[in-house]
Amino acid sequence: MTDPDRNELDAVRAAFNEIAADYLGRVDDLPALNYDAAREALAGFQRSLPSEGIGAEAALRELYENGLPATGTTSGPRFFHWVVGGSTPAAMGADWLTSLLDNPSYAWVGSPLTVELEILSLEWLKDLFGLHEDMTGVMVTGASMANFVGMAAARQWWGERHGVDVSEDGLVGLPAMPVLTSGYVHASAVKVLSLLGVGRSSVERHTRDAVGRVDLASMEASLQALDGAPAVLMAVAGEVNAGDFDPVDEMADLAERYGAWLHVDGAFGLFAAVSDRTAHLVRGVERADSVTVDGHKWLNVPYDSGYAFVRDREIMAKAFAYTARYLADPTDSRPVLGGLGPESSRRARALTVWTTLRAYGRVGYQRMFERHLDLAREMVELIDAAPELERLADPLLSVVCFRLNPGDLSEEELSELNHRWSVLIFEDGRVAAGATEYGGQIALRPTVVNWRTRSEDIVEFIRVIRELAAGLR
Ligand SMILES: *Cc1c(COP(=O)(O)O)cnc(C)c1O
DSSP states (O other), X not given: OOSOOGGGHHHHHHHHHHHHHHHHHHTTTSOXXXXXXXXHHHHTTOOOOOSSOOOHHHHHHHHHHHHGGGSOOTTSTTBOSTTOXXXXXXXXXXXXXXXXXXXXXXXXXXXXXXXXXXXXXXXXXXXHHTOOTTOEEEEESSHHHHHHHHHHHHHHHHHHHTTOOHHXXXXXXXXXXXXXXXXXXXXXXXXXXXXXXXXXXXXXXXXXXXXXXXXHHHHHHHHHHTTXXXXXXXXXXXXXXXXXXXXXXXXXXXXXXXXXXEEEEOTTGGGGXXXXXXXXXXXXXXXXXXXXXXXXXXXXXXXXXXXXXXXXXXXXXXXXXXXXXXXXXXXOOSOBXXXXXXOSSOBOTHHXXXXXXXXXXXXXXXXHHHHHHHHHHHHHHHHHTOTTEEEOSOOSSSBOOEEEOOSSOOHHHHHHHHHXXXXXXXXHOSSBOOEEEEXXXXXXXXXXXXXXXXXXXXXXXXXXXXXXXXXXX
């Protein structure tokens, strides 16, 4: 007697309420990770497909009680790995409502609210980030797919410059599409070029040092050599190792001079626009042809939430055009969002975005962002005061790049030591921060982007990783 039943709903709601209260009461204190507990908990899930189910409430409670030890506390205050963001109270509530309503965001026929709030929220985001008012946005799963949208539009534009409608006729017969960027290019932006049939090898990295800073003279020489053939420039606003920026304005000058397409991947770095302290870093972004931003990073909305903006709406619409009579009535002029991005059925991502922007406004986000900059400064001071820690970059945002350097080891030994340290930090699990390679050196690059993070979490983070370092040698 276990098929879905209305009579289960009250119990599910009550159980969820209890679960939420329990989790929210503990999230500040849970370890970032616990691999041993995770292994044990996951073993409990290993069973074959049940024939008879146990009902909704029991299954939900089993998921939470048995599953919690195997979760990472990515929504907590001391998970500094990657750029994971958190979920503001407003966004979290709206995400629950999103699941409750279970509306797609596609056309009025499915839900007028989700469609119109998506359009409105994207306008608000353009305003927040200082993007050009003519840009058309679309919500996607994250920055990887936003890069996909930007590069699909760029490919459409580039094909038309060669007299080919790529969305209609494909790439056959065309030369390689040149994509000129710096060493800061994100792995996902290269990946989408493989998905689009452009190929990873079409990426030219113009760098002037081991860290990957752009060499504009070399980029310009390459544009000159193309002799008028169209090219795509890709700038990164906020690279993952130290939060540095390509010079967007100068790359916009190059794009203008040589008639190139400019894409800006500002997955988390575009947030620099919200504060006078950092807005200069993204100067020129209003001149871009396409822009990528993530919501599940600094906007602190739950996964999955990313935004692509394209200046030329017609090019964007051509790249994603499709139709079927059952999907949309051709005589209905109201918006159909499936035609501006890769997905048809789409989660109503705008509900969290609208709610969090309505709840906190421009000023609330500016305050949170500046608090994160200050917390990164506190981390810098603690690192600089620790004799065995060596900072590798001055953070422009809230990514702090540093390594363990006891002073008497070769570069090779240092890399090996820092790798072992990073593995130990995850095995310990009280805090989370991972290793990267920065200018050939293995280093940590913790990032502060969660509204929950406080000064005491920064102190605890540094205390724990120093304690683990002391036990290493
Ligand atoms: C995080 C990030 C991405 C990928 O974003 P996802 O949301 O994980 O797909 C792309 N570019 C940059 C610069 C990033 O920081």
